[in-house]
Amino acid sequence: MTEKDFIATISNPSSIDSGKYTWKTPSNIALVKYWGKKEHQIPENTSISFTLDACFTLTTLEFSKKKGDSGDFEVYFEGEKKDDFKPKIATFFERIENYCPFLSDYDFTIHSRNSFPHSSGIASSASGMSALALCVMSLERSLNNKMTDAYFYKKASFLARLGSGSACRSIKGSVVVWGNHDEIKDSSDLYGVEFSDDIHENFKNYHDTILLVDEGEKQVSSTVGHKLMFGHPYARNRFEQAEENISKIKEILKSGDLKAFTNLVESEALTLHAMMMTSNPYFILMKPNTLKIINKIWEFRKETNLNLCFTLDAGANVHLLYPENEKEEVNSFVVNELIQYCQNNHYICDRIGFGAKQV
Numbered sequence: 287m288t289e290k291d292f293i294a295t296i297s298n299p300s301s302i303d304s305g306k307y308t309w310k311t312p313s314n315i316a317l318v319k320y321w322g323k324k325e326h327q328i329p330e331n332t333s334i335s336f337t338l339d340a341c342f343t344l345t346t347l348e349f350s351k352k353k354g355d356s357g358d359f360e361v362y363f364e365g366e367k368k369d370d371f372k373p374k375i376a377t378f379f380e381r382i383e384n385y386c387p388f389l390s391d392y393d394f395t396i397h398s399r400n401s402f403p404h405s406s407g408i409a410s411s412a413s414g415m416s417a418l419a420l421c422v423m424s425l426e427r428s429l430n431n432k433m434t435d436a437y438f439y440k441k442a443s444f445l446a447r448l449g450s451g452s453a454c455r456s457i458k459g460s461v462v463v464w465g466n467h468d469e470i471k472d473s474s475d476l477y478g479v480e481f482s483d484d485i486h487e488n489f490k491n492y493h494d495t496i497l498l499v500d501e502g503e504k505q506v507s508s509t510v511g512h513k514l515m516f517g518h519p520y521a522r523n524r525f526e527q528a529e530e531n532i533s534k535i536k537e538i539l540k541s542g543d544l545k546a547f548t549n550l551v552e553s554e555a556l557t558l559h560a561m562m563m564t565s566n567p568y569f570i571l572m573k574p575n576t577l578k579i580i581n582k583i584w585e586f587r588k589e590t591n592l593n594l595c596f597t598l599d600a601g602a603n604v605h606l607l608y609p610e611n612e613k614e615e616v617n618s619f620v621v622n623e624l625i626q627y628c629q630n631n632h633y634i635c636d637r638i639g640f641g642a643k644q645v
């Protein structure tokens with residue numbers, strides 16, 4: 287499919303004057319990371335993620351036919367009016383207006399909340415933008431009742447990508463790939479696709495415990511970070527490595543080889559941060575406690591031979607990934623040895639989820 291296929295076809299334009307839609311959409315954690323993009327939110331390399339379950343955004347989009355020229359929107363976050371959230375959402379609306387021209391016929395009120403604390407350092411753009419994209423698609427579907435489910439979800443992911451790249455992986459499925467890759471069926475740079483190959487039992491119910499090392503706002507936004515991959519001395523090699531890692535992880539997910547999983551996922555996390563440290567301007571998002579936790583995990587693995595591994599996103603928090611049958615040992619390890627490195631002892635127990643839901 288090309289961009290043109292996502293321009294809305296409206297079969298019953300005046301069918302709806304007002305209403306509201308609510309979607310609950312998950313966050314996701316990338317195993318092979320997206321870091322570097324071209325114009326129009328096209329990724330430099332393919333990425334793959336686990337969809338989360340407990341970390342989600344709940345968004346209601348209320349709409350009513352525009353009276354006169356007003357054409358506006360208001361944003362409420364956790365019940366409070368938030369004008370400082372408006373620029374990001376205005377940019378999103380601008381980016382999608384060609385694909386959803388019907389939006390200009392309505393005024394909107396957006397009510398949103400996250401299951402995780404806003405200042406937890408957990409990126410909310412993936413779940414936030416995917417929720418909004420799905421609400422917009424619900425409106426579009428009510429104006430075009432011939433729309434198929436497959437198109438609905440594909441376009442939702444397409445729109446979410448325009449809001450925030452990683453958001454296109456927060457629509458449908460437990461394991462999602464974004465980016466055109468020869469070995470991934472139907473994959474595209476324009477939207478995320480559910481990983482449709484067999485996934486080994488070892489990955490069913492996989493856990494992700496998020497250790498909140500630093501609960502502040504990020505020092506460097508992902509958008510700025512992505513830009514620093516332009517002219518980065520190692521960028522080309524990094525993008526090639528990511529494509530190779532997609533081929534590798536495809537086999538790992540099939541074979542259930544947890545040692546190979548650990549090796550690939552940890553290498554991806556450290557490579558992401560190595561790219562930040564070797565860009566210009568350079569920056570470090572890990573904190574001393576991030577490194578303490580990583581070393582503790584390596585010791586724990588040596589002692590127990592279990593399959594606990596870590597990954598990082600663009601921040602200091604550590605995601606602990608481990609299989610269902612190791613949860614007891616890992617939980618005691620977290621409580622006894624790792625919580626001390628979390629700000630205010632905060633951590634979140636999550637696991638692999640199934641995607642967005644209309645509520």
Ligand code: DP6
Pocket residue numbers: 315316318319320321327333409411449450451452453508509512558599600
């Ligand atoms: C490190 O999706 O937040 O989490 O497209 O500019 O909104 P924008 O960036 P964003 O970048 C996510 C980067 C990452 C890796 C990943 O999720 O793949």
